[in-house]
Amino acid sequence: MESFSLILAIVVITALAFDFTNGFHDTANAMATTISTGAMKPKVAVAMSAVLNLVGAFLSIEVANTISKGLVDESGIQPEVIFAALVGAILWNLLTWLVGLPSSSSHALMGGLIGATVASAGMGAVHGDVLVTKVLIPAVAAPFVAGVAAMIGTRLTYRLGEHASEKATSKGYRAGQITSAGLVSLAHGTNDAQKTMGIITLALVAGGALAPDSDPPVWVILSAGLAIALGTYLGGWRIIRTMGKGLTDLQPQQGFAAQxxxxxxxLASSHLGFSLSTTHSVSGAVMGAGLGRKGGVVRWSTATRMFVAWGLTLPAAALVAALAEWVTGFGAWGTAVVAVFLVASSAAIWLVSRREVVDHTNVNGTDGADDSAEGAATPSPAAAGPVTDDLAVTIPAQSDPATAATPAATAGASSSSAAV
Amino acid sequence: MHIDWAALGSVFGVSLVATVALVGLFSLGIIGLSKRERAAESGGSAVLATTTAYACFAACAAAVAYGIYLIVA
Structure with missing residues (x-):
């Protein structure tokens, strides 16, 4: 903690903010299926996920130093570059959360790092082939692999369980879903909390506060774990709703097969040397489970919007990060402008989100059973009308900002830099 | 550009086999339990079905334990 400059403090705080957005963005990965099938009460589900994320953060520090290795040249990376990268990643995470689309936080972070590095060191600093092998191919492969496995699993469990009794089925699949969701949460904690630890450590090394090749200090591990757990607990209800109800209608059997x-x-991908994104895997699995049930449907319009968001994640985060890096290049006041812009646009996104609140009371739409169980006490404006209408109406309504999001973000970023 | 198709292929294969095996085992366990329930309703007991069910669930639990081991190690 010696020689802790102001920019370093800003980077650490921004990194923790990113960790927080990562937490609430990715709660859906672990808990969307469990919540939408009613296996767990929404609040209980996110609390369990939060605890497991926190536990996961302490399990190992292996991933922590690998986030930026290979993708960009680390030599000569400045704290300002990391700050700009985080700004891009946070804004993209918030925008996709606002429109309720699951997207990979890791891609956002990588995009931010690439954009900021290009702006500071030129195109040569980015390894294009690593981009293809680490980002593009996994993004296509993950939903396919998980989707096929989930589809076959779903078919199998429906065929086997045709004559099983109601009671054994509902109890059994409930336990199965909770277990597999717990595993996803734990794996997420070990992976994603450590990415933030890696970023903070990288910044501390870059800023000269830590010797190169240091392990993350204890306070970094602790704060990163707490930030992601808090984000997870607050729950990205918008994304949970899309994943659990928007892509397809999940029954317990499907939720179990998908999860x-x-x-x-x-687990297989992280231990066989071909890393796949959690978000992409879970989304693919949910769609596969949707296709696996007789009469099950996948809402391809929602899925298409999600795929578009995946494609935009990296370039959008990169663009915002590059602009942020360019502005910070003007010196201390440039960094201040970017910091103010980040806080202001985050606040603006939050204010917009308050127009149509999605929380634990209406995360499952107005499905009759769920409604009487959870949402009856506080019917929200969004919960008017039958569930199909609700989904059909609200999700397309949100798709406008989805497509307008990137231009808006970059326009916002450029107008702020133009104002400079 | 080096794309590790072998690693991707093994991820695909292992995921597919493990998922289908686990889901299958779990479903068999549930079938066993529901047989036991029916037997209990008619006053009998289904020892074989119950044993199968617990064996299946034990195998699933072992897989979960292995998963936790992979995460921790």
Missing amino acids: TSAATVI
Whole structure:
């Protein structure tokens, strides 16, 4: 903690803010299926996920130093570059949360790092082939692999369980879903909380506060774990709703098959040397489970919007980060402008989100059973009308900002830099 | 550009086999439990079904334990 400059403090705080957005962005990965099938009460589900994320953060520090290795040249990276990268990643996470689309926080972070590095060191600093092998191919492969596994799993469990009794089925699948969701949460904690630890450590090394090749200090591990757990607990209800109800209608059997497939893919990929994104795996698994049930449907319009968001994640975060890096290049006041812009646009996104609140009371739409169980006490404005209408109406309504989001963000970023 | 197709292929294969095996085992366990329930309703007991069910669930629990081991190690 010696020689802690102001910019370093800002980077650490921004990194923790990113960790927080990562937490609430990715709660859906672990808990959307469990919540939408009613296996767990929404609040209980996110609390369990938060605890497991926190536990996961302490389990190992192996991933912590690998986030930026290979993708960008680390030599000569400045704290300002990391700050700009985080700004891009946070804004993208918030925008996709606002429109309720799951997208990979890791891609946002990588995009931010690439954009900021290019702006500070030129195109040569980015390794294009690593981009393809680490980002593009996994993004296509993950939903496919998880989707096929979940689809076959779903078919199998429906066929086997045709004559099973109601009671054994509902109790059994409930336990199965909770277990596989727990595994995903734990894996997420070990991976994603450590990414933030890696970023903070990288910044501390870059800023000269830590010797190169240091392990993350204890306070970094602790604060990163707490930030992601807090974000997870507050729950990205908008994304949970899309993943659990928007892509397809999940029954317990499907939720179980999807979550098991996702957990397997995540563990297999991280231990067989071909890393796949959690978000992409879970989304693919949910769609696969939707296709696996007789009469099950996947809402391809929602899925398409999600795929578009995936494609935009990296370039959008990169663009915002590059602009932020350019502005910070003007010196201390440039950094201040970017910091103010980040806080102001985050606040603006939050204010917009208050127009149509999605929380634990209406995360499952107005499905009759769920309604009487959870939402009856506080019917929200969004919860008017039958569930199909609700989904059909609200999600397309949100798609406008989805497509307008990137231009808006970059326009916002450029107008702020133009104002400078 | 080096794309590790072998690693991707093994991720695909392992995920597919593990998912289907786990889901299958779990479903068999549930079938066993529901057989036991029916037997209990008619006053009998289904020892074989119950044993199968617990064996299946034990195998699933072992897989979960292995998963936690992979995460921790």
